[in-house]
Amino acid sequence: MIKTFKVDEQFSDMRIDRFIKKAVKNIPQGLIEKNLRNGKIKLNNKKIKSSKRVKISDEITFFNFDFHETSLRNKKLFYPPKKIIKLKEKLIIENNEDFVVINKDSGISVQGGTKSNKNLIDIFRNSSIFQNTKPFSVHRLDKDTSGIFLIAKNRKTAQLLTSLFRLRRVHKSYLAICHGSIENKKGVLKNILVRYDNNKKISENAETQFNVIDKNSYCSLVEMKPITGRKHQLRKQMLLLGHPIIGDSKYNLQNKNNLNKNKNLMLHSNKIKFMINSKKYTFNAPLPDYFLKYLKTKRLRFKIF
Secondary structure, three states: OEEEEEOOHHHOOOEHHHHHHHHHOOOOHHHHHHHHHOOOEEEOOEOOOOOOEOOOOOEEEEEOOOHHHHHHHHHHHOOOOHHHHHHHHOOEEEEOOOEEEEEEOOOOEOOOEOOEOOEHHHHHHOOHHHOOOOOEEOOOOOOOOEEEEEEEOOHHHHHHHHHHHHOOOOEEEEEEEEEOOOOOOEEEEEEEEEEEEOOEEEEEEEEEEEEEEEEOOOEEEEEEEEOOOOOOHHHHHHHHHOOOEOOOOOOOOOOOHHHHOOOOOOEEEEEEEEEEOOEEEEEEOOOOHHHHHHHHHOOOOOOOO
């Protein structure tokens, strides 16, 4: 069986894996990757990777793909109970006709992937808040990072917010508790960060403004404002500075075992500012209880709010 889908204007310049999930069917990421590799999903009759972006009038063809079986498999993956939906709805800071702002809790992914099918986007997809539409993810926030996360309610707003993030017109502020006493009160971190896309090495410039709010011999409370938006940027930069974020099990100093004892990543997205059609938006997300408790335990003063 061969089935072909054509790209229209609203999906132009979207990654092919995202196009498939939004325009065809919410197929698991791992299944998309596998069928792209096997040539069972092709773009204009050519094998491509999931990162390839589609254009208007492009044709995506599925060869011998069982959509019914995939649909059943998706239903078994995750269907959130009403209790979970209601709990996540309580995290909402702002809810208007175009977008929702939530104070994300630590430990949950914002969208699905090969290792995560219980995520905020899937949960809110079943919420009454998105009854006549569906949630659109417009930026990233690590699974273990808490704080402000935006979800668009329609494609037009999603495209607008995504553009604002790309053009660096969305200003975010994070709070982190880092290991050790940071010497400089304030400054700008500039690094070249390395990541890998499959076997391809990618080097990217990263820039972050920082301000030490309080510190002692054990740790420092730091406000960070990223200028660029690289993957794991703040966590990588603090490690390179020699003051990794407490609770970070991935980016830490191997000879500092006490860093890994804390189960929570002490990184919180506390503020966001942007403008749409000359209207200014500013949202603040209160710190989680475990963060406040840690500040009190380590006798760090908190002066932001």
